[in-house]
Amino acid sequence: MAASKWRLATLTAIVDRNRLQNDTCVKDVMPVGPLADKWRAFGWQVMDIDGHAMDEVVRALEAARAARGAPVCIIAHTVKGKGVSYMEDVAEWHGRAPCAEEAERALGELREAVCD
Amino acid sequence: MTDAPYLYLLPGAVEHLRAGTLLTAAPGQATRYAYAEAIVALGRRHPDVVVLDADVAKSIGTTAFAAAFPERSFNFGIAEQNMVAAAAGMATTGLIPFVSSYAVFLTMRALDQVRNSVHYPRLNVKFASSHGGITAGPDGPTHQGQEDLNLMRAIAGSTVVAPADPATTQRATWAAAEWPGPVYLSFTRDPVPHLFAPDYPFAIGKAVVIREGSDATIVAIRDMVAQALVAAELLAARGLSVRVIDCHTLKPLDETTLLQAARETGALVTAESNIGYGGLGSAVAELLVEQYPVPMQRIALGDTFTESGPYLDLLEKYGMSAGHIAAAVERVVGRKRA
Numbered sequence: 226m227a228a229s230k231w232r233l234a235t236l237t238a239i240v241d242r243n244r245l246q247n248d249t250c251v252k253d254v255m256p257v258g259p260l261a262d263k264w265r266a267f268g269w270q271v272m273d274i275d276g277h278a279m280d281e282v283v284r285a286l287e288a289a290r291a292a293r294g295a296p297v298c299i300i301a302h303t304v305k306g307k308g309v310s311y312m313e314d315v316a317e318w319h320g321r322a323p324c325a326e327e328a329e330r331a332l333g334e335l336r337e338a339v340c341d
Numbered sequence: 342m343t344d345a346p347y348l349y350l351l352p353g354a355v356e357h358l359r360a361g362t363l364l365t366a367a368p369g370q371a372t373r374y375a376y377a378e379a380i381v382a383l384g385r386r387h388p389d390v391v392v393l394d395a396d397v398a399k400s401i402g403t404t405a406f407a408a409a410f411p412e413r414s415f416n417f418g419i420a421e422q423n424m425v426a427a428a429a430g431m432a433t434t435g436l437i438p439f440v441s442s443y444a445v446f447l448t449m450r451a452l453d454q455v456r457n458s459v460h461y462p463r464l465n466v467k468f469a470s471s472h473g474g475i476t477a478g479p480d481g482p483t484h485q486g487q488e489d490l491n492l493m494r495a496i497a498g499s500t501v502v503a504p505a506d507p508a509t510t511q512r513a514t515w516a517a518a519e520w521p522g523p524v525y526l527s528f529t530r531d532p533v534p535h536l537f538a539p540d541y542p543f544a545i546g547k548a549v550v551i552r553e554g555s556d557a558t559i560v561a562i563r564d565m566v567a568q569a570l571v572a573a574e575l576l577a578a579r580g581l582s583v584r585v586i587d588c589h590t591l592k593p594l595d596e597t598t599l600l601q602a603a604r605e606t607g608a609l610v611t612a613e614s615n616i617g618y619g620g621l622g623s624a625v626a627e628l629l630v631e632q633y634p635v636p637m638q639r640i641a642l643g644d645t646f647t648e649s650g651p652y653l654d655l656l657e658k659y660g661m662s663a664g665h666i667a668a669a670v671e672r673v674v675g676r677k678r679a
Contacts, residue, residue, distance in 0.1 A: 227417050227427065 228296040229268025236296040237289040238269070241276065243305035245316045264298040276301030308335050346553035349541040350570075354534060358574050363567060364653065364663070369532035372563075373471035375507035376528055377402025379514035380439055380469070384410050387518060389435060393428050395421045395442045401471050403441050421446045425454035425466070432464040437518055443477070444470035444486020444527055448493055459523050460496050467517045468493075473503060473527030474614035475642060475659070476564055478652035480530065487642055490562070491619040493525040494592050501591040502545055503527035505566035506536040509589060512543040520545055529564050531652045536567065548595035550602075554584035557670050558602040558609050562588050562621045565612040565640070568656065571663035572612075576670055583670060594624050600633050608673035609637045612666050614656065617641030636676035638669040 228236050240260065248254050257263070261271045270292055274281040282301070289297040305319070306312025309331040323331060347355050357367040384390045384406055392406045394416045407414035417424040421442055428438035440447065447470050448455065459466045470489055477484040493501045500520060504510040510528060517524040524545070542549060551566070552573050561569035566587045573583040584606050586598060603609060609629065611622040622639030629637055640661055647655050656662045 227415075227420065227423055231415075 226267055232294060233296045234293050237286070238264075238296065238298045240298065240300045241303055242300050243303045245305045245314070245319055247316070247320045249316045261298075261300055264300075268295055269298045270295050271298045271300060273300045273302065276303035277307060308338050310334060348551050348553065349537050349549065350551060351535055351538050354536050354570075357534070358570055361571075361574070363534050363571055367534040369534040370507040371471075371530060371532050372504060372507055372510040372528040373401045373530065375510035376441075376469055376471075376514050376526070377405055379511040380406050380441075381409050382511075383515060383518055384413065387437060390437045390439060390518060391415065391431060393417060393424050393431075393438055393440045395419060395424050395446065397442055397471070400443075401441050401469075421451040422454050425451040426458050428466045429454070429458040429462070429464050432459075432466050437465055437467065439467045439469050439517075441469045442471075443484060444473040444489035445477075445484055448486065448489045448525075452492060455493075456496050460498050463498055463522050465521065466523050468523070468525040469514070469528070470526060471528045472530045473563060474529075474565075475647050475655050475661075476529040476531050476614065476652055478531055478655060479649055481649035482646040485647060486527070487614075487616045487647070488618075489525075489527055490591050490613070490615050490621070491623075494619060494624065498522065499592055500524045500545060501527075502589055503563035503591065504543075504589050505561070505563060505587050506533055508535065508537050508539070509541060509543050509587075512541075513545070513589065516543065516545050527563055531564075533564050534567050536570070543589075546590045546593045546595060548586050548588040548590065548598040550584060550598065551587050552583070552585035554582040555606055556581045556583060556608070557674050558584040558586060558606045559612055559666060559670065560586045560588045560599065560602070560609060560621065560625055561612040562591060563614065564652075565614055565661070565666075568661070568663045569612050569666055572666035572670065575663060575667040579667075579671075581670065581674060588621060588625075591621055591624060594628065596628055596632075599625060599628060603629055603633045603635045607635050607677050608670075609635060610640060610666060610669045610673055611637070612640045612661070614661055615641060617643060636673040638673050640666050640669055 264271045272285050274285045285299045312318045357363040391413045396419050398404045428440045431438045473486045473489050475485050502513050504513045559569040569585050573585050576583045611625050613621040622641050
Protein backbone atom coordinates (compact mmCIF):
# COMPACT_ATOMS: atom_id res chain seq x y z
CA MET A 226 0.00 0.00 0.00
CA ALA A 227 2.74 2.44 0.95
CA ALA A 228 4.77 1.60 -2.17
CA SER A 229 1.85 2.28 -4.48
CA LYS A 230 0.72 5.37 -2.49
CA TRP A 231 4.12 6.95 -3.18
CA ARG A 232 4.36 5.45 -6.74
CA LEU A 233 7.69 3.76 -6.05
CA ALA A 234 8.25 2.54 -9.62
CA THR A 235 11.92 1.99 -8.84
CA LEU A 236 11.01 -0.58 -6.19
CA THR A 237 11.01 -4.24 -7.28
CA ALA A 238 9.93 -7.10 -5.02
CA ILE A 239 10.83 -10.69 -5.92
CA VAL A 240 8.74 -13.46 -4.39
CA ASP A 241 10.57 -16.79 -4.20
CA ARG A 242 7.41 -18.82 -4.67
CA ASN A 243 8.67 -22.27 -3.64
CA ARG A 244 5.41 -23.36 -1.95
CA LEU A 245 7.09 -24.62 1.23
CA GLN A 246 7.41 -23.18 4.73
CA ASN A 247 8.96 -24.31 7.99
CA ASP A 248 6.25 -26.75 9.07
CA THR A 249 5.23 -28.17 5.68
CA CYS A 250 3.51 -27.05 2.44
CA VAL A 251 2.16 -23.48 2.45
CA LYS A 252 -1.18 -24.74 1.11
CA ASP A 253 -1.58 -26.98 4.17
CA VAL A 254 -0.37 -24.50 6.80
CA MET A 255 -2.17 -21.38 5.56
CA PRO A 256 -2.93 -21.09 1.86
CA VAL A 257 -1.98 -17.69 0.46
CA GLY A 258 -4.49 -17.94 -2.40
CA PRO A 259 -4.19 -15.95 -5.64
CA LEU A 260 -0.90 -14.24 -4.93
CA ALA A 261 -0.68 -12.16 -8.13
CA ASP A 262 -4.21 -10.81 -7.61
CA LYS A 263 -3.33 -9.88 -4.04
CA TRP A 264 -0.27 -7.87 -5.08
CA ARG A 265 -2.31 -6.20 -7.85
CA ALA A 266 -4.96 -5.29 -5.27
CA PHE A 267 -2.26 -3.42 -3.37
CA GLY A 268 -1.39 -1.41 -6.46
CA TRP A 269 1.61 -3.35 -7.81
CA GLN A 270 2.37 -4.46 -11.37
CA VAL A 271 2.90 -8.23 -11.35
CA MET A 272 4.89 -10.66 -13.52
CA ASP A 273 4.87 -14.45 -13.16
CA ILE A 274 8.06 -16.22 -14.25
CA ASP A 275 9.93 -19.51 -13.96
CA GLY A 276 12.52 -18.59 -11.36
CA HIS A 277 14.98 -21.18 -12.66
CA ALA A 278 14.93 -19.90 -16.27
CA MET A 279 17.67 -17.27 -16.38
CA ASP A 280 16.40 -15.70 -19.61
CA GLU A 281 13.01 -15.13 -17.94
CA VAL A 282 14.67 -13.69 -14.83
CA VAL A 283 16.73 -11.23 -16.90
CA ARG A 284 13.76 -10.22 -19.04
CA ALA A 285 11.61 -9.62 -15.95
CA LEU A 286 14.26 -7.49 -14.23
CA GLU A 287 14.73 -5.40 -17.39
CA ALA A 288 10.97 -4.91 -17.64
CA ALA A 289 10.87 -3.92 -13.96
CA ARG A 290 13.61 -1.35 -14.52
CA ALA A 291 11.64 0.17 -17.40
CA ALA A 292 8.37 0.23 -15.46
CA ARG A 293 6.64 3.53 -14.68
CA GLY A 294 3.91 4.61 -12.30
CA ALA A 295 3.83 1.70 -9.83
CA PRO A 296 6.16 -0.74 -8.08
CA VAL A 297 6.76 -4.15 -9.66
CA CYS A 298 6.43 -7.59 -8.13
CA ILE A 299 8.09 -10.56 -9.84
CA ILE A 300 6.60 -13.84 -8.68
CA ALA A 301 9.37 -16.36 -9.37
CA HIS A 302 8.02 -19.91 -9.29
CA THR A 303 10.81 -22.10 -7.95
CA VAL A 304 11.63 -25.48 -6.46
CA LYS A 305 13.19 -25.18 -3.02
CA GLY A 306 16.56 -26.94 -2.81
CA LYS A 307 16.81 -27.09 -6.62
CA GLY A 308 19.81 -29.08 -7.81
CA VAL A 309 20.35 -31.05 -4.62
CA SER A 310 18.56 -34.39 -4.97
CA TYR A 311 17.76 -34.96 -1.33
CA MET A 312 16.73 -31.35 -0.65
CA GLU A 313 14.45 -30.66 -3.64
CA ASP A 314 10.91 -29.86 -2.56
CA VAL A 315 11.44 -31.13 1.00
CA ALA A 316 10.10 -28.76 3.68
CA GLU A 317 12.51 -30.04 6.32
CA TRP A 318 15.33 -28.10 4.62
CA HIS A 319 13.58 -24.78 5.15
CA GLY A 320 14.99 -24.49 8.64
CA ARG A 321 17.76 -27.05 8.86
CA ALA A 322 21.45 -26.67 8.10
CA PRO A 323 23.23 -29.64 6.45
CA CYS A 324 25.91 -31.47 8.43
CA ALA A 325 29.40 -31.60 6.94
CA GLU A 326 28.74 -34.89 5.13
CA GLU A 327 25.43 -33.72 3.68
CA ALA A 328 26.98 -30.43 2.65
CA GLU A 329 29.78 -32.24 0.80
CA ARG A 330 27.26 -34.37 -1.08
CA ALA A 331 25.14 -31.30 -1.96
CA LEU A 332 28.16 -29.36 -3.21
CA GLY A 333 29.26 -32.37 -5.24
CA GLU A 334 25.90 -32.58 -6.99
CA LEU A 335 25.91 -28.85 -7.72
CA ARG A 336 29.49 -29.00 -9.07
CA GLU A 337 28.50 -31.84 -11.37
CA ALA A 338 25.47 -29.93 -12.63
CA VAL A 339 27.53 -26.80 -13.34
CA CYS A 340 30.26 -28.77 -15.17
CA ASP A 341 27.78 -30.67 -17.38
CA MET B 342 8.48 24.61 54.06
CA THR B 343 12.28 24.69 54.11
CA ASP B 344 14.46 26.71 51.82
CA ALA B 345 15.01 23.82 49.44
CA PRO B 346 18.33 23.58 47.60
CA TYR B 347 16.98 23.31 44.05
CA LEU B 348 19.19 23.27 40.98
CA TYR B 349 18.25 24.30 37.44
CA LEU B 350 14.57 24.79 38.28
CA LEU B 351 12.52 27.69 36.96
CA PRO B 352 11.71 30.20 39.74
CA GLY B 353 8.02 29.69 39.01
CA ALA B 354 8.33 25.94 39.47
CA VAL B 355 10.04 26.42 42.83
CA GLU B 356 7.27 28.79 43.94
CA HIS B 357 4.63 26.22 42.99
CA LEU B 358 6.58 23.49 44.78
CA ARG B 359 6.71 25.54 47.96
CA ALA B 360 3.03 26.42 47.68
CA GLY B 361 2.11 22.77 47.05
CA THR B 362 0.53 23.60 43.68
CA LEU B 363 3.05 22.20 41.17
CA LEU B 364 0.77 19.41 39.95
CA THR B 365 -2.46 21.35 40.05
CA ALA B 366 -1.78 24.94 39.03
CA ALA B 367 1.69 25.27 37.48
CA PRO B 368 1.77 25.97 33.73
CA GLY B 369 2.76 22.97 31.65
CA GLN B 370 2.61 21.25 28.30
CA ALA B 371 2.35 17.64 27.13
CA THR B 372 5.84 16.64 26.05
CA ARG B 373 4.44 15.18 22.79
CA TYR B 374 3.64 18.76 21.76
CA ALA B 375 7.08 19.99 22.82
CA TYR B 376 8.54 17.32 20.51
CA ALA B 377 6.24 18.39 17.68
CA GLU B 378 7.54 21.98 18.01
CA ALA B 379 11.16 20.86 18.24
CA ILE B 380 11.00 18.65 15.16
CA VAL B 381 9.92 21.58 12.96
CA ALA B 382 12.87 23.68 14.15
CA LEU B 383 15.15 20.66 13.75
CA GLY B 384 13.83 20.13 10.24
CA ARG B 385 14.78 23.69 9.32
CA ARG B 386 18.34 23.12 10.51
CA HIS B 387 18.78 19.57 9.17
CA PRO B 388 17.55 18.96 5.62
CA ASP B 389 18.04 15.21 6.14
CA VAL B 390 15.46 14.97 8.93
CA VAL B 391 12.26 13.24 7.79
CA VAL B 392 9.18 12.39 9.87
CA LEU B 393 7.21 9.16 9.57
CA ASP B 394 3.71 8.93 11.05
CA ALA B 395 1.14 6.20 11.56
CA ASP B 396 -2.25 7.92 11.74
CA VAL B 397 -1.56 9.80 14.97
CA ALA B 398 0.18 12.82 13.40
CA LYS B 399 -2.72 15.06 14.41
CA SER B 400 -2.61 13.74 17.98
CA ILE B 401 1.13 14.24 18.39
CA GLY B 402 1.25 17.47 16.41
CA THR B 403 3.64 16.35 13.68
CA THR B 404 1.08 17.74 11.22
CA ALA B 405 3.05 20.98 11.73
CA PHE B 406 6.14 19.27 10.29
CA ALA B 407 4.04 17.92 7.41
CA ALA B 408 2.79 21.44 6.67
CA ALA B 409 6.30 22.91 6.78
CA PHE B 410 8.02 20.09 4.87
CA PRO B 411 5.39 18.14 2.88
CA GLU B 412 8.06 16.36 0.82
CA ARG B 413 9.78 15.10 4.00
CA SER B 414 6.66 13.83 5.78
CA PHE B 415 5.31 10.29 5.28
CA ASN B 416 2.08 8.99 6.80
CA PHE B 417 1.93 5.20 6.60
CA GLY B 418 -1.51 4.76 8.12
CA ILE B 419 -2.02 2.16 10.83
CA ALA B 420 1.00 0.15 9.69
CA GLU B 421 3.75 0.64 12.26
CA GLN B 422 5.76 -2.40 11.17
CA ASN B 423 5.93 -1.13 7.61
CA MET B 424 6.75 2.38 8.87
CA VAL B 425 9.72 1.18 10.95
CA ALA B 426 11.02 -1.03 8.14
CA ALA B 427 10.79 1.91 5.73
CA ALA B 428 12.60 4.13 8.27
CA ALA B 429 15.43 1.59 8.32
CA GLY B 430 15.65 1.81 4.53
CA MET B 431 15.64 5.60 4.58
CA ALA B 432 18.42 5.64 7.17
CA THR B 433 20.62 3.60 4.81
CA THR B 434 20.42 6.52 2.34
CA GLY B 435 21.67 9.06 4.90
CA LEU B 436 18.29 10.46 5.95
CA ILE B 437 17.52 10.87 9.69
CA PRO B 438 14.03 9.41 10.14
CA PHE B 439 12.01 10.38 13.22
CA VAL B 440 9.37 7.67 13.56
CA SER B 441 6.42 9.09 15.47
CA SER B 442 3.63 7.12 17.07
CA TYR B 443 2.31 5.99 20.42
CA ALA B 444 4.68 4.08 22.68
CA VAL B 445 2.52 0.97 22.84
CA PHE B 446 2.37 0.66 19.05
CA LEU B 447 6.03 1.42 18.31
CA THR B 448 7.45 -0.84 21.00
CA MET B 449 4.99 -3.73 20.74
CA ARG B 450 3.37 -3.83 17.29
CA ALA B 451 6.64 -3.01 15.56
CA LEU B 452 9.13 -4.51 18.03
CA ASP B 453 10.43 -7.04 15.48
CA GLN B 454 11.34 -4.26 13.04
CA VAL B 455 12.65 -2.04 15.86
CA ARG B 456 14.99 -4.85 16.89
CA ASN B 457 15.94 -6.62 13.67
CA SER B 458 15.64 -3.89 11.03
CA VAL B 459 16.97 -0.92 13.06
CA HIS B 460 19.03 -1.98 16.09
CA TYR B 461 20.72 -5.08 14.71
CA PRO B 462 22.25 -3.14 11.78
CA ARG B 463 22.62 -0.06 14.05
CA LEU B 464 20.76 2.25 11.68
CA ASN B 465 20.29 5.92 12.45
CA VAL B 466 16.56 5.86 13.20
CA LYS B 467 14.96 7.93 15.98
CA PHE B 468 11.78 6.76 17.69
CA ALA B 469 9.50 9.48 19.07
CA SER B 470 6.79 7.92 21.21
CA SER B 471 3.90 9.63 22.87
CA HIS B 472 1.66 8.15 25.58
CA GLY B 473 4.64 6.59 27.38
CA GLY B 474 4.03 4.79 30.68
CA ILE B 475 0.50 5.17 31.97
CA THR B 476 0.27 8.78 30.79
CA ALA B 477 -2.32 7.71 28.19
CA GLY B 478 -4.79 8.13 31.06
CA PRO B 479 -8.33 8.29 29.68
CA ASP B 480 -7.25 6.71 26.36
CA GLY B 481 -7.25 3.44 28.29
CA PRO B 482 -5.05 0.37 28.74
CA THR B 483 -4.90 -0.48 25.00
CA HIS B 484 -3.11 2.83 24.52
CA GLN B 485 -0.89 2.79 27.62
CA GLY B 486 2.79 2.46 26.80
CA GLN B 487 3.41 0.95 30.21
CA GLU B 488 6.18 -1.36 28.95
CA ASP B 489 7.88 1.00 26.47
CA LEU B 490 11.06 1.87 28.36
CA ASN B 491 11.37 -1.68 29.67
CA LEU B 492 11.21 -3.32 26.24
CA MET B 493 13.52 -0.78 24.62
CA ARG B 494 16.10 -1.17 27.37
CA ALA B 495 16.36 -4.89 26.62
CA ILE B 496 17.49 -4.39 23.01
CA ALA B 497 21.24 -4.54 22.37
CA GLY B 498 22.75 -1.17 21.53
CA SER B 499 19.62 0.83 22.37
CA THR B 500 19.59 4.35 23.79
CA VAL B 501 16.48 5.17 25.82
CA VAL B 502 15.53 8.70 26.87
CA ALA B 503 12.41 10.03 28.63
CA PRO B 504 12.53 13.76 29.39
CA ALA B 505 10.64 15.25 32.33
CA ASP B 506 9.44 18.58 30.97
CA PRO B 507 8.80 20.44 27.72
CA ALA B 508 12.14 22.30 27.63
CA THR B 509 14.23 19.16 28.10
CA THR B 510 12.02 17.35 25.57
CA GLN B 511 13.03 19.90 22.96
CA ARG B 512 16.67 19.46 23.88
CA ALA B 513 16.36 15.67 23.86
CA THR B 514 14.93 15.85 20.34
CA TRP B 515 17.92 17.85 19.11
CA ALA B 516 20.33 15.62 21.01
CA ALA B 517 18.76 12.51 19.46
CA ALA B 518 19.45 13.89 15.98
CA GLU B 519 23.11 14.35 16.85
CA TRP B 520 23.47 10.98 18.62
CA PRO B 521 24.95 8.24 16.38
CA GLY B 522 22.53 5.33 15.92
CA PRO B 523 19.05 4.56 17.16
CA VAL B 524 17.47 6.58 19.98
CA TYR B 525 14.12 5.96 21.64
CA LEU B 526 12.31 8.99 23.10
CA SER B 527 9.29 8.60 25.39
CA PHE B 528 6.78 11.45 25.81
CA THR B 529 3.62 12.12 27.78
CA ARG B 530 0.05 12.38 26.56
CA ASP B 531 -0.90 14.78 29.34
CA PRO B 532 0.70 18.06 30.38
CA VAL B 533 3.66 18.04 32.75
CA PRO B 534 4.80 21.23 34.50
CA HIS B 535 7.48 23.47 33.04
CA LEU B 536 10.34 22.62 35.40
CA PHE B 537 13.74 23.48 34.04
CA ALA B 538 15.62 26.71 33.42
CA PRO B 539 17.84 27.19 30.35
CA ASP B 540 20.97 26.40 32.40
CA TYR B 541 19.84 22.75 32.83
CA PRO B 542 22.84 20.71 31.59
CA PHE B 543 21.03 18.28 29.28
CA ALA B 544 23.09 15.51 27.69
CA ILE B 545 22.04 11.99 26.74
CA GLY B 546 23.44 9.57 29.32
CA LYS B 547 23.91 12.20 32.04
CA ALA B 548 21.51 12.15 35.00
CA VAL B 549 21.07 15.49 36.73
CA VAL B 550 20.77 16.27 40.43
CA ILE B 551 17.94 18.81 40.56
CA ARG B 552 17.57 18.99 44.33
CA GLU B 553 20.30 18.52 46.90
CA GLY B 554 19.72 16.29 49.91
CA SER B 555 21.56 14.01 52.30
CA ASP B 556 19.09 11.55 53.91
CA ALA B 557 17.94 9.69 50.79
CA THR B 558 17.70 10.03 47.00
CA ILE B 559 14.71 9.79 44.67
CA VAL B 560 15.68 8.76 41.14
CA ALA B 561 12.86 9.56 38.71
CA ILE B 562 12.16 9.46 35.00
CA ARG B 563 9.79 11.29 32.61
CA ASP B 564 6.51 12.38 34.21
CA MET B 565 7.56 11.03 37.61
CA VAL B 566 10.21 13.73 38.10
CA ALA B 567 7.48 16.24 38.99
CA GLN B 568 6.01 13.72 41.45
CA ALA B 569 9.46 13.17 42.96
CA LEU B 570 9.99 16.90 43.51
CA VAL B 571 6.63 17.15 45.27
CA ALA B 572 7.52 14.12 47.40
CA ALA B 573 10.81 15.75 48.42
CA GLU B 574 8.91 18.86 49.55
CA LEU B 575 6.51 16.72 51.60
CA LEU B 576 9.51 15.03 53.22
CA ALA B 577 11.29 18.33 53.88
CA ALA B 578 8.28 19.35 55.94
CA ARG B 579 8.81 16.17 57.94
CA GLY B 580 12.48 16.99 58.50
CA LEU B 581 14.06 14.78 55.82
CA SER B 582 16.61 16.13 53.36
CA VAL B 583 16.05 14.34 50.05
CA ARG B 584 18.08 14.49 46.88
CA VAL B 585 16.19 14.27 43.57
CA ILE B 586 17.78 13.03 40.35
CA ASP B 587 16.24 13.48 36.90
CA CYS B 588 17.39 10.22 35.30
CA HIS B 589 16.06 11.09 31.84
CA THR B 590 18.34 8.55 30.15
CA LEU B 591 17.45 5.02 31.20
CA LYS B 592 20.17 3.63 28.94
CA PRO B 593 23.08 4.16 29.02
CA LEU B 594 22.56 4.56 32.76
CA ASP B 595 24.58 7.29 34.48
CA GLU B 596 26.19 4.96 37.00
CA THR B 597 28.53 7.63 38.39
CA THR B 598 25.76 9.99 39.50
CA LEU B 599 23.68 7.12 40.92
CA LEU B 600 26.53 5.49 42.85
CA GLN B 601 27.50 8.87 44.24
CA ALA B 602 23.93 9.31 45.49
CA ALA B 603 24.02 5.84 47.06
CA ARG B 604 27.30 6.61 48.83
CA GLU B 605 26.31 10.09 49.99
CA THR B 606 22.66 9.54 50.96
CA GLY B 607 22.62 5.81 51.79
CA ALA B 608 19.09 5.04 50.57
CA LEU B 609 17.32 5.23 47.20
CA VAL B 610 13.78 5.22 45.84
CA THR B 611 13.14 4.96 42.11
CA ALA B 612 10.00 6.41 40.50
CA GLU B 613 8.59 5.52 37.09
CA SER B 614 5.07 5.25 35.69
CA ASN B 615 5.97 2.11 33.74
CA ILE B 616 5.49 -1.48 34.83
CA GLY B 617 8.08 -2.55 37.40
CA TYR B 618 9.79 -5.26 35.34
CA GLY B 619 13.07 -4.27 33.73
CA GLY B 620 12.68 -0.51 33.82
CA LEU B 621 14.33 2.24 35.86
CA GLY B 622 13.87 0.49 39.21
CA SER B 623 15.35 -2.72 37.85
CA ALA B 624 18.29 -0.90 36.26
CA VAL B 625 19.15 0.96 39.47
CA ALA B 626 18.71 -2.20 41.57
CA GLU B 627 21.06 -4.14 39.27
CA LEU B 628 23.65 -1.40 39.62
CA LEU B 629 23.40 -1.12 43.40
CA VAL B 630 23.31 -4.82 44.18
CA GLU B 631 26.52 -5.36 42.23
CA GLN B 632 28.41 -2.25 43.25
CA TYR B 633 27.05 -0.51 46.34
CA PRO B 634 24.02 -2.08 48.05
CA VAL B 635 21.92 0.34 50.11
CA PRO B 636 18.25 0.16 51.16
CA MET B 637 16.16 0.73 48.06
CA GLN B 638 12.53 0.68 47.04
CA ARG B 639 10.88 0.91 43.64
CA ILE B 640 7.79 2.95 42.84
CA ALA B 641 6.35 1.60 39.58
CA LEU B 642 3.20 0.09 38.16
CA GLY B 643 2.57 -3.34 39.70
CA ASP B 644 1.60 -6.52 37.86
CA THR B 645 -1.54 -5.05 36.34
CA PHE B 646 -3.17 -3.11 33.55
CA THR B 647 -4.77 0.14 34.64
CA GLU B 648 -8.30 1.36 34.35
CA SER B 649 -9.11 4.23 32.03
CA GLY B 650 -9.07 7.49 33.90
CA PRO B 651 -7.44 10.86 34.47
CA TYR B 652 -3.68 10.42 34.59
CA LEU B 653 -3.15 11.90 38.07
CA ASP B 654 -5.99 9.77 39.48
CA LEU B 655 -4.33 6.67 38.03
CA LEU B 656 -1.01 7.52 39.71
CA GLU B 657 -2.91 7.77 43.01
CA LYS B 658 -4.91 4.59 42.50
CA TYR B 659 -1.93 2.46 41.40
CA GLY B 660 0.50 3.63 44.07
CA MET B 661 2.71 6.03 42.11
CA SER B 662 1.77 9.47 43.48
CA ALA B 663 4.07 11.89 45.32
CA GLY B 664 2.53 10.64 48.57
CA HIS B 665 3.46 7.05 47.74
CA ILE B 666 7.00 8.10 46.85
CA ALA B 667 7.33 10.00 50.14
CA ALA B 668 6.14 6.96 52.11
CA ALA B 669 8.67 4.77 50.31
CA VAL B 670 11.46 7.21 51.18
CA GLU B 671 10.49 7.05 54.84
CA ARG B 672 10.64 3.26 54.69
CA VAL B 673 14.13 3.13 53.13
CA VAL B 674 15.43 5.74 55.55
CA GLY B 675 14.08 3.56 58.36
CA ARG B 676 16.04 0.61 57.00
CA LYS B 677 19.37 2.48 57.00
CA ARG B 678 21.82 1.28 59.64
CA ALA B 679 22.83 3.99 62.07
